[in-house]
Amino acid sequence: MKIGVLGTGIVGTTIGARLAQLGHKVMMGSRSATNEKAAAWAQAAGENACHGTFADAAKFGEILFNCTSGVGSLPALELAGRENLEGRILVDISNPLDFSQGFPPSLTVCNTDSLGERIQATYPELKVVKTLNTMNCGVMVDPTLIPGDHTVFLSGNDAEAKARVMDLLAEFGWQRKNLIDLGDISTARGPEMLLPVWVRLYGAFGNANFNFNVVRAEQTPA
Ligand SMILES: NC(=O)c1ccc[n+]([C@@H]2O[C@H](COP(=O)([O-])OP(=O)(O)OC[C@H]3O[C@@H](n4cnc5c(N)ncnc54)[C@H](OP(=O)(O)O)[C@@H]3O)[C@@H](O)[C@H]2O)c1
Numbered sequence: 709m710k711i712g713v714l715g716t717g718i719v720g721t722t723i724g725a726r727l728a729q730l731g732h733k734v735m736m737g738s739r740s741a742t743n744e745k746a747a748a749w750a751q752a753a754g755e756n757a758c759h760g761t762f763a764d765a766a767k768f769g770e771i772l773f774n775c776t777s778g779v780g781s782l783p784a785l786e787l788a789g790r791e792n793l794e795g796r797i798l799v800d801i802s803n804p805l806d807f808s809q810g811f812p813p814s815l816t817v818c819n820t821d822s823l824g825e826r827i828q829a830t831y832p833e834l835k836v837v838k839t840l841n842t843m844n845c846g847v848m849v850d851p852t853l854i855p856g857d858h859t860v861f862l863s864g865n866d867a868e869a870k871a872r873v874m875d876l877l878a879e880f881g882w883q884r885k886n887l888i889d890l891g892d893i894s895t896a897r898g899p900e901m902l903l904p905v906w907v908r909l910y911g912a913f914g915n916a917n918f919n920f921n922v923v924r925a926e927q928t929p930a
Pocket residue numbers: 714715716717718719720737738739740743774775776777778779780781783784801802803804805840841842843844845846
């Protein structure tokens with residue numbers, strides 16, 4: 709599959725490398741066609757990898773990953789160009805974190821709205837699927853880093869898009885029983901609001917090798 713990865717940070721490079729390793733054709737996008745981090749990533753990731761601008765990557769991919777900063781997500785999509793987003797699935801991994809006042813970061817949007825919803829509302833031509841934002845990027849692409857069952861949430865309006873993203877998560881190694889479809893894109897509020905907890909767990913543990921796990925009682929007939 710041809711996939712566009714928007715973002716040159718640790719999430720973009722980690723997701724992009726894993727997708728290329730799995731045999732997908734991956735283009736990484738950034739604000740500049742000559743971004744040094746993107747060029748180094750493409751060199752290291754091999755023949756399935758290339759890079760360009762946000763617009764180049766959006767045009768290239770049938771599925772796009774949003775791995776840009778929370779404050780940069782809407783500007784990056786604007787640079788990608790509405791005409792290049794038509795019909796694309798956008799796997800939205802971003803978090804609306806504001807580090808401008810130091811640590812811990814605050815959320816730029818919460819409670820009655822979310823970044824996932826703002827992206828979907830701004831770009832109705834996209835099929836936004838919010839997922840993977842509640843864990844470190846190493847865990848996203850290799851869930852075996854954490855022993856036992858642990859959870860990845862999905863939120864989005866388009867059932868077929870969520871099913872395709874679930875297939876990609878399975879390629880990363882996620883077990884189907886650990887994928888929780890929360891519902892439409894408004895359900896992205898909860899996973900985004902888990903970030904203040906995630907950040908404090910990171911502080912308490914001193915590393916990012918953990919994840920949330922939802923434990924349920926056995927299903928009983930109604
Ligand atoms: N670190 C993790 O493990 C982790 C886990 C879960 C979720 N997340 C979320 O994943 C996202 C990516 O995180 P990250 O640490 O890899 O990267 P990041 O440093 O948060 O973001 C880097 C990317 O954002 C783009 N960007 C920044 N400001 C921009 C602007 N004003 N306009 C357009 N683009 C802009 C940069 O573009 P250029 O390439 O042009 O510089 C770059 O590609 C974040 O939203 C983060 O909260 C991270």
